[in-house]
Amino acid sequence: MAGPLIRSVILSGAAEKIRQYGRKPGAIARKTGIPMDALSDPDLLVSGRAVMAFFELVATACRRRTFGLEMSVGAHLGAVIGPLWLLLRNALTVEQMCIDLAKHFDLYSSAAVMTYRPTKSGGFLHWSAAIGSGESEVQMSEFAVATILGEIRMHGPPGWTPPGVHFRHEAPADLQLHRRIFGPHLHFNSEHNAIELDTAILRRPHSAAEPHVRSLVQKVLRDDEGSSAAPIELQVEGLIRALLPYGSCSADDVSQALGISTRTLQLHLNQAGQSFRSIKDSVRADLAQKYLKHSGLNATQVAARLGYGDPTSLSRSFRRWHGTSVRSKQRALKANAKILPRPAQR
Structure with a gap:
């Protein structure tokens, strides 16, 4: 699904949380241009920019600095990015999964951009809101990085934590939830929003990968979009x-x-x-x-x-x-x- 729209499944559970925080979800949704139906129907198309604004407004209005992280708990990358996940599922290694996610992220949305950058000791998987997608990306960057990291962890050894998780914004006063989700190697005021990955995790094979299925999915996804690259x-x-x-x-x-x-x-x-x-x-x-x-x-x-x-x-x-x-x-x-x-x- 190329373009600035994303599936409303990303908002699943938000209304209940907002009510728990003592606010009215409908009022916050209206202020950010999110249809009220999108808070209960996971299959509507909504503006990626509006979703970012919604996450930020909830965090501010409800005084929940960790709202984005709370939304990531239990979230599955496959549910969020839809058909693109089929391509990732059939990557041969974790590194190929990262490359595919960055290369084809535009099939999910153009409201954000992803880049994979290899290094001598591993690589960095970058996420950032795209130009014009909102003044703030704090909540969405933490949600996105946490959700992607959850998918990578599924293919790593038990107890694996990344050698670094980086955010451009300032550290919150309470890091308890951040450390639980991301591990101990957190870096704020950083050059980028990114997951730092070591060579060992990048070389991990996907046990369920089927190369012929991957090739077919890649072709079908791009043919549907009428293009061969982002x-x-x-x-x-x-x-x-x-x-x-x-x-x-x-x-x-x-x-x-x-x-x-x-x-x-x-x-x-x-x-x-x-x-x-x-x-x-x-x-x-x-x-x-x-x-x-x-x-x-x-x-x-x-x-x-x-x-x-x-x-x-x-x-x-x-x-x-x-x-x-x-x-x-x-x-x-x-x-x-x-x-x-x-x-x-x-």
Whole structure:
């Protein structure tokens, strides 16, 4: 199911939790554009952006910082991503499953992007809200990473925990549930939202994998969508988000990662009505706002993460993107953080 819509199964159980927290689920749903029926019917199509806003509003209105994690408990990746899970189920190894999930995630939704980046000691599976999918991704990033990690754990040895789980946002005051779900190796204010995977887990075979079924599912999924790969702009966005903190992240770097020439990359982007510079600029604008709002990084640190030589350069870009200075934005965010609604009394 390509595009910005996702199945409402992702909202299963939300209404009951909200009532337990002393709030009315219908009121929160209406504020975020979620149809009330979507809270009880798992097969409706709803906006991925609205779902992200819904998760954030519930967490704020109900004062449940761990709402996304609570929603992930008992959630099954197959139920969330639908037919795409059939492809993952028939991957030969855990690494192939990660590659398939990242490569074909657009078949589930374009509201988020995923990238798999191999390293010498294993690999990183990145998740991020896509450009324009919402100002905040704290709750959804924790839900998504927890749900994906649950699927990976099913193929690992008993007691396996990842060598690292990373989030761009700041750590909550209470990490008890985070440690129970993710393990002890948590990193906040990080360069990305990602699961760090070691070579041993990546090489683990899928006991139920059937290569011929995988090939058939892959063909059917892409034939139904009328394309053979994710849109080039989504591939580029995902790679920029993964590579940006580690260097210049130039068009040459991204084209090399895609296995094509820089000229071919530019031609494909032109055909899609995009340019490398505009996508990179949009990613920087999106990440700058999220870092300032949800991480504990200062302007100098944010500038470095986004590939700027100094905070002055970031400030000029930030004013162009958002019509205000970095300092003014920080003051406004601190003022808003002090205004938290109280849950209604039951």
